[in-house]
Amino acid sequence: xxxxxxxxxxxxxxxxxxxxxxxxxxxxxxxxxxxxxxxxxxxxxxxxxxxxxxxxxxxxxxxxxxxxxxxxxxxxxxxxxxxxxxxxxxxxxxxxxxxxxxxxxxxxxxxxxxxxxxxxxxxxxxxxxxxxxxxxxxxxxxxxxxxxxxxxxxxxxxxxxxxxxxxxxxxxxxxxxxxxxxxxxxxxxxxxxxxxxxxxxxxxxxxxxxxxxxxxxxxxxxxxxxxxxxxxxxxxxxxxxxxxxxxxxxxxxxxxxxxxxxxxxxxxxxxxxxxxxxxxxxxxxxxxxxxxxxxxxxxxxxxxxxxxxxxxxxxxxxxxxxxxxxxxxxxxxxxxxxxxxxxxxxxxxxxxxxxxxxxxxxxxxxxxxxxxxxxxxxxxxxxxxxxxxxxxxxxxx
Amino acid sequence: xxxxxxxxxxxxxxxxxxxxxxxxxxxxxxxxxxxxxxxxxxxxxxxxxxxxxxxxxxxxxxxxxxxxxxxxxxxxxxxxxxxxxxxxxxxxxxxxxxxxxxxxxxxxxxxxxxxxxxxxxxxxxxxxxxxxxxxxxxxxxxxxxxxxxxxxxxxxxxxxxxxxxxxxxxxxxxxxxxxxxxxxxxxxxxxxxxxxxxxxxxxxxxxxxxxxxxxxxxxxxxxxxxxxxxxxxxxxxxxxxxxxxxxxxxxxxxxxxxxxxxxxxxxxxxxxxxxxxxxxxxxxxxxxxxxxxxxxxxxxxxxxxxxxxxxxxxxxxxxxxxxxxxxxxxxxxxxxxxxxxxxxxxxxxxxxxxxxxxxxxxxxxxxxxxxxxxxxxx
Numbered sequence: 001x002x003x004x005x006x007x008x009x010x011x012x013x014x015x016x017x018x019x020x021x022x023x024x025x026x027x028x029x030x031x032x033x034x035x036x037x038x039x040x041x042x043x044x045x046x047x048x049x050x051x052x053x054x055x056x057x058x059x060x061x062x063x064x065x066x067x068x069x070x071x072x073x074x075x076x077x078x079x080x081x082x083x084x085x086x087x088x089x090x091x092x093x094x095x096x097x098x099x100x101x102x103x104x105x106x107x108x109x110x111x112x113x114x115x116x117x118x119x120x121x122x123x124x125x126x127x128x129x130x131x132x133x134x135x136x137x138x139x140x141x142x143x144x145x146x147x148x149x150x151x152x153x154x155x156x157x158x159x160x161x162x163x164x165x166x167x168x169x170x171x172x173x174x175x176x177x178x179x180x181x182x183x184x185x186x187x188x189x190x191x192x193x194x195x196x197x198x199x200x201x202x203x204x205x206x207x208x209x210x211x212x213x214x215x216x217x218x219x220x221x222x223x224x225x226x227x228x229x230x231x232x233x234x235x236x237x238x239x240x241x242x243x244x245x246x247x248x249x250x251x252x253x254x255x256x257x258x259x260x261x262x263x264x265x266x267x268x269x270x271x272x273x274x275x276x277x278x279x280x281x282x283x284x285x286x287x288x289x290x291x292x293x294x295x296x297x298x299x300x301x302x303x304x305x306x307x308x309x310x311x312x313x314x315x316x317x318x319x320x321x322x323x324x325x326x327x328x329x330x331x332x333x334x335x336x337x338x339x340x341x342x343x344x345x346x347x348x349x350x351x352x353x354x355x356x357x358x359x360x361x362x363x364x365x366x367x368x369x370x371x372x373x374x375x376x377x378x379x380x381x382x383x384x385x386x387x388x389x390x391x392x393x394x395x396x397x
Numbered sequence: 398x399x400x401x402x403x404x405x406x407x408x409x410x411x412x413x414x415x416x417x418x419x420x421x422x423x424x425x426x427x428x429x430x431x432x433x434x435x436x437x438x439x440x441x442x443x444x445x446x447x448x449x450x451x452x453x454x455x456x457x458x459x460x461x462x463x464x465x466x467x468x469x470x471x472x473x474x475x476x477x478x479x480x481x482x483x484x485x486x487x488x489x490x491x492x493x494x495x496x497x498x499x500x501x502x503x504x505x506x507x508x509x510x511x512x513x514x515x516x517x518x519x520x521x522x523x524x525x526x527x528x529x530x531x532x533x534x535x536x537x538x539x540x541x542x543x544x545x546x547x548x549x550x551x552x553x554x555x556x557x558x559x560x561x562x563x564x565x566x567x568x569x570x571x572x573x574x575x576x577x578x579x580x581x582x583x584x585x586x587x588x589x590x591x592x593x594x595x596x597x598x599x600x601x602x603x604x605x606x607x608x609x610x611x612x613x614x615x616x617x618x619x620x621x622x623x624x625x626x627x628x629x630x631x632x633x634x635x636x637x638x639x640x641x642x643x644x645x646x647x648x649x650x651x652x653x654x655x656x657x658x659x660x661x662x663x664x665x666x667x668x669x670x671x672x673x674x675x676x677x678x679x680x681x682x683x684x685x686x687x688x689x690x691x692x693x694x695x696x697x698x699x700x701x702x703x704x705x706x707x708x709x710x711x712x713x714x715x716x717x718x719x720x721x722x723x724x725x726x727x728x729x730x731x732x733x734x735x736x737x738x739x740x741x742x743x744x745x746x747x748x749x750x751x752x753x754x755x756x757x758x759x760x761x762x763x764x765x766x767x768x769x770x771x772x773x774x775x
Contacts, residue, residue: 002494054457055450055477061518064478065762068635075650077630078767079486080477082450084457090474094486100493102398127457251473253463269470382460 002100004396006234006241009039009227010353015180015341018116019221024058025070027223028112031346032072035108035225039237043072046227047104052082052091052111053345056126057118071110083251084127085381087111088224088348089293092377093387095228096244105230106237111349112223115342120219127382129255137256140295141216143384145208148298150261152210155313157301159210163198164319165300166214166339167191172326173336175366180220180341215297222343224350231395242356242391245374246277249387259384264306267378267386271307274388278396280374284309284323287390288372289358290332291351293380294339300324300332307378326368334358334366348379352389359393401488402622403773404498404615405434405608406734411572411722414508415602419453420465422604423504427466430500430606435619441608442496443472447483447503447726451515466502479674480605480730481759481769485628487609497614501607503727507600519763521636532676532763533597537589539642539764540679544591546643547682547694551591554678555582556700558595558720561675564707565717567747570731572601572722582678596678598723605730607737623737623773626754627661629654632767642764648687651768655756656689659772665690665704665711668772669752670739672732674760675718681705684758685713687768707749715739715747729759733771740775 011034013019019027028051036043049071051064060066064073064080071078079098083090088111095109125138137143151157170186171194173179186194198204204212227237234241250266271283280286292307294300301315309330310318318324324332333339335354338347355375357363372393379387407429409415409422417425423446431438444466448458455461459475466473472495476483480503487499516532543549559579565571577595585594608618615622631650634640652664661667671688675681682696690711691699699705705713714720716735719728736755738744744752754774761767 002492056456059518060522061449061451061515062478062762065632065766066519066521066635068632068766069639073632074634075631075647077651078632079482079630081474081486082457082477083459083475094474097486097489097493097495100495101489102492103489123456126455127460129461130455249472249474250470251459251463252469253460382457 003102004231004243005096005099005228006243007226007356007391008229008234008238008241009035009041010356011035011038012178012224012350012353013222014178015220015222015343017180017218017220019114024060024112024114025067027114028067028110029070031112031223031225032108032110035227039227041227041237045106046072046076046108047106048077048098049073049108049110050079050081050091050094050098052080052087053113054082054084054087056123057120057344058114072108083381085344086348086379086385086387087345088350089352089379089387089389092226092349092352092389093247093249096247099228099230105233107228109226109228109349111346113343113345114221115219115344116221133256141208141211143256144296145211147261148210151298151302157316159199160195161301161316162215162297163195165297166198167194168325169333169337169339172334172366173340176335179336180218211296217295217338217342220341220343222341222346224346224353226349226353238360240360240393242359243396245390245392245396246274247389248273251382251385253383256383264303264384266384267303268306270386270388274390278390283307284330287330287374287376288370289334289368290330290376291335291355292332292337292378293348293351294337295342295380331368334363334368348387351377351379355391359391399492399611400624401491401609401611402615402624403607403737404610404618404620404622405430406737407433408570408605408731408734409603410570411601411603411724413572413600419462419504419506423462423502424465426604426606427500427502430608433620434608436617438467440498440617441467441500442498443490444468445483445487445499445501446473446475447480448475449477449726451518452505452510452725454510462504466500478761479759479769480727481733481757481771482630482761484607484730484733485630485769488625491609491611498608498610498617501609501730502604503730504604505724505726506602507725508602512600533592534589535637535763536677537592538637540591540677542642543679543683547697549682549697552579552583553682553697553700554596555579557675557678557681558582560706561714561718561720564715564747565721568716571717573599574717574721592677598676598719601722601724603724603727605727605734607730607734621741621775623740623775625771626774627655627659627772628770630767630769635766637764644693645683645687645765647766648684648768652688652770655770655772661772664688668711668754668756670715670749671711671713671756672716672735673713673718673758674729674732675714675720676723678720680765681713712749715744715749729769732759733757736773740773
């Protein structure tokens with residue numbers, strides 16, 4: 001049996017639309033030194049490194065090799081994993097398996113992206129089949145617009161419901177100094193008013209019907225690093241380590257036209273597996289806070305149904321009842337989430353790092369005002385892919 | 398620590414240009430590995446694929462081959478690097494206690510890319526790329542640096558090419574079996590001083606797959622397990638100028654760890670056969686030294702004395718090595734497959750008689766920046 005594994009340190013850069021003051025290696029180094037300082041460790045204490053990003057955004061091949069001087073990988077074991085949007089969560093999962101294997105004790109997980117150096121949609125389009133898909137559909141937005149259309153038609157969902165998610169994420173981001181989008185004008189205004197302003201704004205351009213600018217995540221420069229440690233050392237490094245209780249993922253692939261737009265089946269299946277492993281029976285009651293990879297507004301309604309927090313079509317009720325706000329029963333994305341910062345290769349890892357902070361009780365102004373025993377994180381990417389990781393305060397059995 | 402075995406292996410033929418798609422090749426390799434193990438896809442608990450967005454010309458290069466790897470409804474991840482690193486991750490995922498079996502599959506179509514541009518993109522975008530540096534021209538710098546340090550000559554490098562291309566005749570999967578002389582190598586066209594055409598590995602298409610299992614997992618299969626006794630990986634600095642290009646301290650680090658795990662004190666005597674990542678002829682001599690088979694600067698003495706020939710004390714690359722087929726990302730996994738076949742006694746005409754313990758080696762990055770070493774035995 002493997003080793004129990006915990007998160008003992010987290011560091012992230014301030015997320016910005018363009019970090020022109022640093023190159024990629026320096027950006028990585030910023031996250032690494034912050035995470036090491038957070039854990040009270042030096043790079044000499046680290047046994048192995050896992051790193052990930054999406055190659056075509058920066059146009060650098062073999063990033064694990066290229067970044068060695070910034071990541072600290074010189075004369076250390078280093079491995080690169082990459083799976084598109086899920087890269088950050090894939091990095092976290094890989095670091096977890098490194099430690100759980102018993103082969104190493106302390107692993108540094110790094111995710112990063114400099115989207116300002118990329119043509120994001122130009123790069124993402126090449127993920128799709130060159131003959132059948134690239135000329136018709138592809139890029140980050142098209143598939144999501146299809147999903148949103150189906151969801152709206154099936155359950156009578158409105159633009160206001162979508163905007164309710166955006167408003168939550170952007171309000172939460174105001175508490176997070178690291179978030180990319182700080183929409184200070186939103187401060188102190190009632191939620192209904194903010195939703196009305198969002199849907200009625202003439203500046204809120206249509207991108208791909210029904211998705212407008214306000215429905216989408218930004219493109220961000222940023223990096224994150226998380227230190228994973230085995231049960232032999234975790235409690236010596238961190239007073240309250242955030243233990244990994246379960247992880248599962250599904251990266252099923254079909255042509256985009258064959259994706260089940262009614263249900264996010266990968267997220268449903270991976271969540272089910274994680275809850276089964278961690279013996280969670282009533283997710284809404286048992287999970288205390290979530291950091292979910294919600295790249296666009298309607299995901300904040302539909303995907304929480306797929307995870308099993310409520311029945312299909314019931315997502316909007318949870319949102320409008322305030323259940324997922326900071327003071328609700330299940331706060332979702334206290335950090336402001338992906339809708340407020342999206343350095344793609346780091347995004348999934350930031351979810352894990354932020355969830356760990358909530359468990360450790362060290363999330364500052366964005367700390368939820370309740371005891372956090374379980375925190376759920378997800379990653380999204382590829383062809384409607386899902387990575388799910390559950391963190392907890394108690395050491396797993 | 399629980400023991401992990403290789404229970405199934407599969408490779409496509411390696412060719413200059415295949416008509417098969419990525420999916421076709423992955424499906425072929427994965428299917429062969431499963432059938433070699435004597436199991437079925439339902440026996441596979443989780444999957445690790447290996448691919449690279451630059452080589453595939455496709456963002457999220459793992460996406461197109463997920464169905465071909467049989468991953469529907471299963472946990473899966475993707476390593477971007479040599480296949481040996483994928484195998485190591487596959488092994489870790491079992492050791493974590495989450496799975497009993499892993500399928501690791503890697504693919505490449507070198508024929509669909511431009512090697513010079515793809516490997517030029519490994520280098521610093523501001524200071525180095527505009528010089529036109531790529532995998533081969535950086536390797537030439539390393540070869541020259543190694544010659545300066547060791548006194549090895551171009552003729553010594555040529556001996557590696559003669560040996561490995563000759564060995565490839567015994568390997569039905571190899572792309573370039575060639576009966577060539579030292580003179581042929583010396584007379585071949587200059588590619589990048591001091592490297593000539595026959596010092597360089599070819600561009601190849603192909604895929605390879607292995608199945609890993611723990612003691613519980615091997616019971617699902619019919620094939621006798623080949624146990625992983627040791628593994629180690631390590632990276633050097635990125636900037637070529639920060640490295641001593643003539644000495645591979647990263648390989649020393651990786652191999653020492655693997656030897657320690659496997660309880661090996663004298664690799665030359667204790668290991669029966671090796672499969673090394675000889676992307677260029679000179680590399681094999683440098684890797685001898687990094688692996689502790691010869692003192693620093695004395696790698697050439699092994700090839701001159703025939704120690705690493707098929708009938709030598711420690712045959713290296715009976716398969717023909719990477720010089721005879723270079724499916725990038727796949728090549729290290731192919732080394733592990735060849736090592737497995739050797740210790741199983743199933744290597745056909747390239748079998749080293751009585752091979753019990755074998756070493757497989759993979760590299761990543763320019764001039765062998767990172768290394769991964771596996772020791773395997775039955």
